[in-house]
Amino acid sequence: MLFFYIGLSAGQIAELKLKEVKTVLIKKIFNYISELAKSRIFVISAFFTILFALLIYKVFVLQVIEGENYLESFTYRIQKETELPSSRGAIYDRNGKLLAYNRLANSVIIEDSSLLDTNASRNAMIHQLIQLIEASNYEAVYNIPIQVYEDGTLEFTASGNTLLRFIRNVYGKDNIDQLSEEQKNATVEEVFDYMCNGDDTTSMFGIDDSYTTEEALKIAAIRYELYMKRYEQYLSVTVASDVNDTLVAKIKENTAELPGVSIEQDYVRQYEDSKYFSNVTGYCGEISEDELTAFQLAGEDSYASGDIVGKTGLEQSFEEELHGVKGSQTVYVDSLGSVLEVAERVESSPGNNLYLTIDKDYQMQAYNLLEEEIAGIILQKLSTSGEGRIEINDVYYAFIKNGIIDLDQLEEKTASDLEKTVYETYSSQESGKFEIIRYLLDGTNQNSYNGCSEEEREYIDLIENIIISSGILDTTKLSSDDEIYQQWDSGNTSFYQYLHYAIGRDAVSVDALDISNSFLDSNEIYTALLDYILRDLEENRSFSKIVYKSMLDQGMINGTQICLLLYEQNVFEKDDQYENLLTGNLDPYAFVYDKILNLEITPDMLALDPCSGSLVATDPKTGEVLALVSYPNYDANRIGDGDYYTSLLENESLPLYNRAMLQKTAPGSTFKMITAAAGLEEGVITPETYITDLIEFDKVVPSPSCWSTQVGHGSIEVTDAIKESCNYFFYEVGFLLGIDSTGYYNSEYGIQRLRKYMALFGLDRESGIELEESPPTMSDMDSVRSAIGQARNSYTPSQIARYITTLASKGDLYNLSILDKLTDPNEQLIQDYAPEIVEHVDFKASTWNSIFNGMYKVIGNSSFNSVFADLDIEVAGKSGTAQENALRPDHGLFVCFAPYDNPEITVTVVLPYGYGSYNSGSVAKNMLSYVFHENTATDGKRQAANVEGVTVSD
Incomplete structure (x- = not known):
């Protein structure tokens, strides 16, 4: 290698060495990669590297290249299970005319939304929703038993178990027993504060102080509804029902700001001509917790919170038959709640249809006849000089007492000048009245x-009622044997002494007075009681009304002002009469008279005597009820309006009270046909028996007298005794029924025999009509007085009607019925409700003839001849008068059937405090005239009847 580098410079040698090193390194790297490629790790690493590269590419395409397109087409989807409402079955009259049915209407619905993840956002949204609803003159759902006053103070509107169940729900307990004593006794402020703020463990609804108390309560009411369904996913709450298109549009325009809120179509119960039929049909409302529990205990698991059920009348008693079967559906919705897809749907099934025996036209005509007659009586008795039984000042005060004039409105900042003037007069008198108290x-x-004045007695009566109804005074702890109690009962001691006596008897509850110190002497307890009374009266409307009455009596406010207030408060629309009242060209008495005459002021608005009545008409051949009228009545379509319902509760004419089924009165002389039957069938008299009327019946002591106190009726037999309604004759029959085997009078034996015949005519049981009914009271004492329908005899109009139906049919005792048939939604018959003959009363023909002839003579040869003279059919009838209160007019009753020789209809009329029976007879005659003269109702404007003021003694 050294030889290889000879002749090369040092730089060249370095360069060659570098190349050599590189070659070696490359070979090593290549060898390493070659070895690595043959390994499993390389294959796996390469695979995941490629996948990661593809993922990065795909994300780049989705977010950058195609991002906008995908964003536009993306839809949030969630599966949701919902219920489909069912249509309630319809109610028809005997001729197929609609009385009650369901119609589709828009409702505002809310459910929890995941888009609202804080209490603050939920509350803000709900507050906005409430404002939208109220701006359209609707009310948001409010089912919590808490009321707020103008000054911000709170009060529970429920008590007892109802209140405890509400408190249980608020504190999230399964049952009342789980509540601590502190929770059970929580004040309204404590419960409300817990709803708003919770405690250390929960924030509850988190409603902060930025809302007023009233606003916070309204928010809490809706949050409470949602809270009660917190374990039931996607169950919604109806916030407002039957809303108009304007509100629907507002909700939809603000959908983005109202997550969880939607518009859904639901069924709303509708009643035709409701004021004539509501005592029969009743009404529907949202199911209460008690009702829901009762259904569940009965195995009816289909009911849920928020369902609509029958509350009264046939709607309640035939809930099972009328209530439909709910459906269900599975849907997919977007983030705003809009349905994207229906995945599954099970249709709901409507309820069954109920047909009644009642004739709609008869019912409406009978109601109008009652109203016209009662108005006519009021006009006939109306006076400015003390000559009549109804003083004009009583009418003026009735507008205040019965709530036609709203006293709260007089105090409003928006009150008219007249309203302010009247209220200022009241304010100037109020402190003086407290001094009197x-x-x-x-x-x-x-x-x-x-010894107190009338006004002072009214204050005392009011205070006594307050402390008894509030549980402060427990009268059960007072003994009727105590001297002071007896003096108070007879009005011969002072209220001050009576209250001290009650404290001494431990009848005044210290706990109810909310006194922390239980070791108080009687004077300290009395001082606390006095403070309570004065505090209560400051907010008590009944106290205010007494003050206004005093102001009227003293001339501090006058009739003209009262009449003008009716216009100021929109009872009437302003017209020429308003202008004439304002200028003094119209006398307020003349104004009131004209309004009553034309039924613009109706008897129920005044709640004076008389203000009510009943009429029951039946078919004696079948036992079917053709009319079942209670006056006054109410509009079932408005029952969900809180203000309207409150006005019904406060109306002293009691429009919610079904008088035809519930109000009991002594039958008076209408009972005498039973006594006649008993005497004839028991053999104590015959049709030819004559009894001389000696006026005073001195065979018993105390001795009752015949109504004819001057000359008597002379010697008289049973037919003429019925015609003349001779009390003495029937006293004698009652006496003879009491002659036992010893030959002496035994009242108990006499009443036993008389009660046998009461039972034969059905007076020992309820009438059979399929509505709530007061049980009858058959007299159990004094066969002499019982024989003329007095003593303890007391029956409802429905029970008297059953007795007269049995009489007119000559012995067929029916269970009366208002039901004809039940059909399915396709009008296929499910059940035919044919009235049942309980038994047949088998009397001698001479007995029936004597009674029928007597009743026939009542119409043709008595004071009623002039009433029925223009009726071209023969009628049999009987009048009756009953006194309940010596300070009030007598009740008036009249029963009849027609035609005489082949009865097709019976009519029973009862006018409580109606000034005797003549007026009742007039209503009965007019009803028969309508029935037998082509059912032609009065055309044009209705007016009060022309009442003659005839007095009939019976």
């Missing part, structure tokens, strides 16, 4: 209750 309660006034 202090005077009544601080011991200064030792006047007995009877």
